[in-house]
Amino acid sequence: MTDDADFDFAPETTAAELPAELAPWVILVVDDEPQVHEVTALVMNDFRFAGRRLSFLHAYSAAEARTILRGHDDIALILLDVVMETETAGLDLAREIREDMRNTRSRIVLRTGQPGQAPEERVIQDYDINDYKEKTELTKRKLVTTFFSALRGYRDILAIEQSRTALRRSIEAIHNIHDAGSIQPFASAVLEQVCRLLGLEASGLYANRVNAWAAAHVEGRLHVLAATQDYVGLLDAEHLAELPPSVQYAFDRAEREQTSQFDGNNFVGFYRTSRGSVSLLYLALQSPLDADARELLEIFCANVAITYESLLLRQELQETQRETVLLLSEAVERRxxxxxxxxxxxxxxxxxxxxxxxxxxxxxxxxxxxxxxxxxxxxxxxxxxxxxxxxxxxxxxxxxxxxxxxxxxxxxxxxxxxxxxxxxxxxxxxxxxxxxxxxxxxxxxxxxxxxxxxxxxxxxxxxxxxxxxxxxxxxxxxxxxxxxxxxxxxxxxxxxxxxxxxxxxxxxxxxxxxxxxxxxxxx
Known part of the structure; x- marks a missing residue:
């Protein structure tokens, strides 16, 4: 007779744990011809890039576009007509976007039906734009090519900015590491930086279980040391039972088999230090990891684990010193x-x-x-x-x-x-x-x-x-x-x-x- 305990199934993922659909790429169409708006949206209706659909905003004049731009900081691509309320309305708006609004992220593609009004060579040289197209050129194939090129550029700019922010946070966190309790902002910043460097759309957390040698007050307990935004509320959680079921199952399996696990779009990194402490990294991914990415994540696990152990050891020594001073001082006072x-x-x-x-x-x-x-x-x-x-x-x-x-x-x-x-x-x-x-x-x-x-x-x-x-x-x-x-x-x-x-x-x-x-x- 087969024992039910021999069957080990992963818990069903609840709706709350399913990855949310990625936000669409925001496209702003600026043109005084309504038909241009309609055709662009229709032709690109089924377009996807990096698993994200498109969301269109529409402006029928440069003035209307200014209002929209001041209310949105997530516009990836601006399809901008040159001649609207004035012969240079689009050119003036392009310069204003870069110089006055300080917007260097959004990709700007100028489109014109009157190429003689703004010669391509002069426009490309004098204005900070990313492409220049005649409207007669924009077949569906060329429009798709333009969108791919522009959105790749916008994505890469965001990745650079986010990596720079994460690197700044990492450097600040390194400066502020004084004890084991201060490692959370450091580890979270580094985890974010690693994900950005790998180009990963990922959510997850990193936890550590310390052996007895380090500190009696943390022995055997799982401590969440790093988390992406989706799991930031777990930074104060101490016990495995407080984690979501899918994460708990993944951690249990990795500890039981003492090896890293990869299942579909879920990755669990397992690392054991020379002193016996265990590090576990859980990531829910939008795409599979390659070998280089896994290696970098394992390096992250190892280095944060070693840093945490060192901080715990230093903290234990400091507490021992403090208690020794107090006991000695009390002994003198009792005389x-x-x-x-x-x-x-x-x-x-x-x-x-x-x-x-x-x-x-x-x-x-x-x-x-x-x-x-x-x-x-x-x-x-x-x-x-x-x-x-x-x-x-x-x-x-x-x-x-x-x-x-x-x-x-x-x-x-x-x-x-x-x-x-x-x-x-x-x-x-x-x-x-x-x-x-x-x-x-x-x-x-x-x-x-x-x-x-x-x-x-x-x-x-x-x-x-x-x-x-x-x-x-x-x-x-x-x-x-x-x-x-x-x-x-x-x-x-x-x-x-x-x-x-x-x-x-x-x-x-x-x-x-x-x-x-x-x-x-x-x-």
Missing amino acids: SREGGAHVRRIAELSALLGHAWGLDPASVEQLRQAAPLHDLGKIGIPDHILAKPGKLDADEWERMQSHASIGHELLSRSERPILRLGAQIALEHHERWDGQGYPQGLEGESISLAGRIVALADVLDSLVSDRVYKQRWDFDTAIDYIVSQSGLHFDPRLVTLLENRIDAVRDLYTAYPDSTFSTPADL
């Missing part, structure tokens, strides 16, 4: 019995203020990662000073102040940007705007921006948190104190930026509470 979330709140408060100041995203992220290192120097302060519940005496206070220099000394040994920024913050986060801080007595903008930001964030969080030497202040009282110290302890501009973002600061404390901090309701 003085401060809440473990203190360093995380300092990081987020600093990033909030850095963003508000106008720092670029990369600088904000560096500040977020370096800020938790501000008190690393406390590792060199004895426990009896750190944990003393009362006021420190002069000697103890002098020893406590040395944590700024100790942290700077430890961190400045590294050449890593994050640690060097952390060294600067460690040294300067107890400086004051009025010059009364320590250890250097710096004043105003001689204190680095990072030092000024972390100084404000550190004091605010210390005020609203319990410490061994004091009870926490309520949030509003702490904010009032910060405002009162504008221009004294803190940079006035930073205080204003903080005041303007009080709700965001409250939300931050809700997101990063700890056992020693007030509950959200207390705020």
Whole structure:
């Protein structure tokens, strides 16, 4: 008995997944003789080029044609009479199309019944047109030849423009690739560019399934990394089940057989990296692929997959570095019995203020990662000073102040940007705007921006948190104190930026509470 499971049929394609009929080529006939319009449309009624029919627009004067041209940017071919309301109406319109309307796409074929009015040699030389015909010449055969030639030129101009646009997007996307999350615009731009270079009328998407080594949070899931316009809504989809049935079936088959598939006008490219990640490219095509096209698409799959893996690896290393810094900083803070979330709140408060100041995203992220290192120097302060519940005496206070220099000394040994920024913050986060801080007595903008930001964030969080030497202040009282110290302890501009973002600061404390901090309701 035959098991039904042995039969593997592709799902039926739904109406929504069938390729839509391609838009027709738009032809503008400009002639003051109605019979010319009628004959042209009748003779060319069954004409097709690249699988697309024709759609005619009609103008019976140059003035009427101007109105139509200003309302359409998709006219492929203009059949333009020379003599209409004036003896040079067509010539004047041809020049206006190119020079005033800046339309270099549309192909212009001049047609005249009075060749003596505009000699062919002079017209071809003086006007940016693509062909010049006497009306008596335009038999059906010659008209068909003219249409083929003009539409090929228009198609190729569009392909060049679209390739240039896609190339620009690719270059911009390359510049903006910072992490795995930013690869989608890059991959989509490159996919569009590849299709244009191949001359493909295609819709489709590219997806990647990453192995465990890259990042735990993406392991085993299918991520759509690139899509043409028809599938752009799937760029946020994560799971195979969310894809259209025909695409899901094609991906399943390619993964099961571990090879690229070509079935009619559907192509699925399969690529496995040396690290085991799988790339899948689905394209619904208007015409079959040749061997060169398939090779280029496979190169696309391979290169985007390798780029994505590299970005994931870099992101994983960055996250590991971030977590290591936070854990180390928390360990130091716990020696003085401060809440473990203190360093995380300092990081987020600093990033909030850095963003508000106008720092670029990369600088904000560096500040977020370096800020938790501000008190690393406390590792060199004895426990009896750190944990003393009362006021420190002069000697103890002098020893406590040395944590700024100790942290700077430890961190400045590294050449890593994050640690060097952390060294600067460690040294300067107890400086004051009025010059009364320590250890250097710096004043105003001689204190680095990072030092000024972390100084404000550190004091605010210390005020609203319990410490061994004091009870926490309520949030509003702490904010009032910060405002009162504008221009004294803190940079006035930073205080204003903080005041303007009080709700965001409250939300931050809700997101990063700890056992020693007030509950959200207390705020």
